[in-house]
Amino acid sequence: MSLNVLPELIGTVRRAVAEQLGLWGYESVTDDAALVITELLANVHEHAQGRCVLRLHPADGELFITVSDTVANAPRVTPRSATSVMGRGMHLVDSLTDHWEAVITSTGKDVKCRMSLPRRRAGR
Template sequence: MPQPTTRTRPTGHPGYSETLPRRPESAATARHLLRTACAVWGLDDLAEDGALIVSELVANAVQHARRESIRVVIDRPEAGRVRVGVVDFSKMPPVRKAPGPDDEGGRGLALVTELAEDWGTDPLPWGKRVWPELQGKDEG
């Protein structure tokens, strides 16, 4: 199994990233990477929502991307904020759907919208990055 890449970011916090096969099983590895980052940063309150979000984004990439790999990037742009990025080789932006009550899929981006503080898509020359951000609870 490939080792995740860790490098220091301008904020001084390490970031975590890993290239994964474009398969459904990669969601488990992405969840582990996210939970590890949250634990190291003391942001355990973001781990469960982040795990749900990264699972949905990996599932979308598995379904819609073109190449055999995806990249998961977990950053900490600010002290209480985590940014999850899933990069794939499809230039098609994600589309939020309004599934019916009997539909089995189509709820992923609604979940991301509900759980994330913000999210968006960055076009890349070879594909795109979908990036939700989670905000930790204020410490009082």
């Protein structure tokens, strides 16, 4: 999906992700995947002028999520603060994924996440 991230459109993206995961038979990871994607898209909105490409790809028992944007600054997990209203998003991404990394590219960066998938439902 090529996106221009606006806060009011994130719900639409979450529904599209849920629908796709349902088609693949992975409803049980929908909430976690949607939260990870929401946090990554919030970063795109805040730091990358809102333009990005979102890719989802299941393979070998894992869900691969990639968000590509045009800014070459990698996100980082900041020290936790009880008083800060910002900076918790990448903590969520870190806790909900098996692995994440930012890869600087010739056009910006790719934030890549990997999540374990349950066995697919019978008939899928």
